Amino acid sequence: MNGPINIPKALRSFRYAGVGIYNLFRYENNARIHLMACIVVIIAGVFFKISPVEWLLIVIQIALVWSAEAFNTAIEKLADLVSADYHPVIKIVKDTAAAGVLILAISAVIVGGVIFIPKVLLFF
Numbered sequence: 488m489n490g491p492i493n494i495p496k497a498l499r500s501f502r503y504a505g506v507g508i509y510n511l512f513r514y515e516n517n518a519r520i521h522l523m524a525c526i527v528v529i530i531a532g533v534f535f536k537i538s539p540v541e542w543l544l545i546v547i548q549i550a551l552v553w554s555a556e557a558f559n560t561a562i563e564k565l566a567d568l569v570s571a572d573y574h575p576v577i578k579i580v581k582d583t584a585a586a587g588v589l590i591l592a593i594s595a596v597i598v599g600g601v602i603f604i605p606k607v608l609l610f611f
């Protein structure tokens with residue numbers, strides 16, 4: 488370690504990360520879709536009075552998907568900077584990054600289904 492913890496620097500990092508979160512939901516279509524899905528899930532969670540463990544699973548899934556979306560967007564932006572023209576490697580990079588989001592989105596749908604489908608069926 489190079490000395491005491493630099494609190495102002497840490498706070499600046501938080502601010503930059505906050506700007507990143509704002510930009511993600513302000514400008515990225517897929518991130519907005521995930522945000523809307525998250526709002527629907529939270530409303531459903533409150534409505535069906537899901538348990539604390541179920542809330543924790545939902546929170547983890549939301550964090551995983553948002554986080555993957557943030558990394559995917561960062562990779563896309565970097566790829567666009569590296570090569571604005573079509574490039575087969577950029578295609579692999581972008582498709583692979585998108586695959587990371589899709590894998591976690593499928594996991595979130597499965598977790599959501601396991602939690603909510605029985606409650607919805609009981610409701611009707």
Ligand SMILES: Nc1ncnc2c1ncn2[C@@H]1O[C@H](COP(=O)(O)OP(=O)(O)OP(=O)(O)O)[C@@H](O)[C@H]1O
Nearest residue numbers: 515516563570571572573574575577578581582585
């Ligand atoms: N420069 C490129 N070279 C090769 N393939 C590309 C390139 N740019 C995009 N693609 C292909 O098009 C797909 C969509 O890319 P794009 O950057 O438009 O992502 P997106 O998911 O539409 O996100 P956004 O609209 O937020 O930028 C990529 O997954 C990739 O297959």
